[in-house]
Amino acid sequence: MILKAHRLTLPVNNEGSDYVVGDIHGHVTQLKSQLADIGFNADTDRVICVGDLIDRGPESIEALELLDEPWFFAVLGNHEYLMISGMKYKNSRERMTWLNHGGDWVMHTSPDQWPAWFDRIERLPVAIEVENREGVRYGIVHADFPSDHWDNFEQFDQDQLYRCIWSRSNFNSRSEHSVRGIDYLFHGHCISDFELKLGNRYYIEPGVFLGNDFIIKKL
Template identity: 60%
Template sequence: MKIKPRVLRLPVNESGRDFVVGDIHGHVSRLFKQLEGMGFDRNQDRLICVGDLIDRGPESQQALALLNEPWFFSVLGNHEYLMVNALRYGNSEHKMLWLTNGGEWIASTRKDQWEGWFNQIEELPLAIEVSNRNGVRYGIIHAEFPADHWSQLETLDDKQTQAAIWSRGQFKARSEHVVPGIDVVIHGHNVSDGELHLGNRFYIEPGAFKGNDFIIKVL
């Protein structure tokens, strides 16, 4: 699967709120119980995920079904990437990596479901950009932003797009750098104890698959 450095730019939500959640990893029921407590309204609010909808939890099919909802948006995560590479493109190395990291749920599905999932995953943007009603611009991308300026996103090369869904370097270094060209960047992928704020970047993956509550930011 070739990752396209595509950005989905959402219009300002004038009628409701925008919620951003960390990696869902197949825990849809728990997510919606938490959203219910925050007053999430599907008729006017939107939910944006930082990627990794699937694997490790019991509801990966339900997580993929969210892609059919008009109020739900997600960027590409490394787990979706592995799934497509393993099953659509026959990459044996990625298949082994995927199955040993939560992909075993696929054995309980029908093969006639797969093609639709593959198509949806290959259309996922690498990043989402959205502003709130106060004019604050948010960028959502799975692992890290690998270039010098947000405006370079749509010209990332293959190495950089891979870093955008896989890299842990900036997180491990606890780099305090600011990504120019965007007010706030929100990441998942790297598990931290609570929300981690570095520069103008926020990491919101607490490891829900370990039983922790999701981190959900309201923009």
């Protein structure tokens, strides 16, 4: 799968609230329950996911169906990448990696369903930017942002884009650097028992598939 430097910029939500949530990993019922607990209104509010909608949980199909909802947005995660690379583009190594890390749910589905899922996933951006009504700008990228300035994204090569969805280097080193050109960044991918802030970057993936609650942040 060839990655593209696709960044989606959402308009300011003047009607309701925006929320960002960690990796869903097929736990849609739990997500909706927690959203209900905080008073989420699908008519005015929006949810932005840091990627990895699918695998490891029982509701991967339902997670992909969220992409049809007008209130839901997501960036590309490494699990979506593996699905497309392995299933659509026939990369056998990445197909086996995906199947061995939660993708085996697809074996219980009809191949007739796959093209629509592939289309939804390939339209996902690698990055999302959104500004709240107070003028605070947020960036959402699945795993990491391998640059010191947000505006460099459109010039990223394949290696840098790959690191956006796979890298754990800054998380593992607990780097306190901040990314210039954006107020705050949100990442998933790297599991932390609690919300972890490093510089101006927040890691909000607690591992819902391990039995933990989602971290949902109001922007």
